[in-house]
Amino acid sequence: MARPEPARSREQREQDALHRLERDTDAWVSTASADGTPALVPLWFVWDGETLLMATRRTNPTAVNLAPDGRAHRTLGHPRDVVMIEATAEVVEGTDLPTASGNAFAAKFSWDPRGRSAWVYLRFTPYAIRAWREFNEQSGRDLMADSHWPA
Template sequence: MTEREPARDPEQRKQDALDRLERDEDAWVATASHDGVPCLVPLSFVWHGHTLLLATRRTNPTAVNLTPAGQVRITLGHTRDVVLLEGTAEAVEGADLPADSGDAFAGKLHWDVRGHPAWVYLRVTPYTVRAWREVNEQTGRDLMLDGTWLV
């Protein structure tokens, strides 16, 4: 395998990851049931504050799998420019969602599920963020550990 671009320094990787969180609209979201059955779905999201906000039907496996541990893995980008987040997620009813969060979701995605009882928001707080493009960025791919940015 040939390396296509020089490795980015940690500050640039973090900025690129934050830019992707602001700009991208969709991500792959992975959860697992209490007995270990995996679920991987694409969901739209908004990066708001220091959390991702997504929405799905409350009966979908992604929402059901959040309890009790709330662990989730989210991937942005393609295999040659990936941002991988691990975090905890909580289901938030539309009525309980702060207005600025709901407005940010609706404003970016032109879609508002507040007031729709079949839907629930998922608020994800990342505790790990990794980013890499090629083999030359495998070392130093950790940008956040235990909820703290390293750079």
């Protein structure tokens, strides 16, 4: 087994996490139904600097599970370079989505679900973000807490 790379500084981890949010296209989204049945699905996303915007069919368990309390977890990357995001979420109809948000999603993916009645948007507002690569980055992995990036 290869030795892990040296631990990144908190500032470098934040830069790397923001880079992934701006450039990655897919995230794993985890939710649970009212009876506790888990759902884990990959969805495309666009980051606007404050929220992640995703689209899915309104009947997808992910959209249905968000309705009760709006909490979900998202994960970017792979197990040895992960960004974990805890967020509150809301289901947004395409007709209620700000034009700039819909345009950003459509531009990134060359696909626009606005106006498709079977589809809704999911808008996630992070309140905690953690990032780490290996065990040597477990300490200090909290990048955002209580919806704020520490100064």
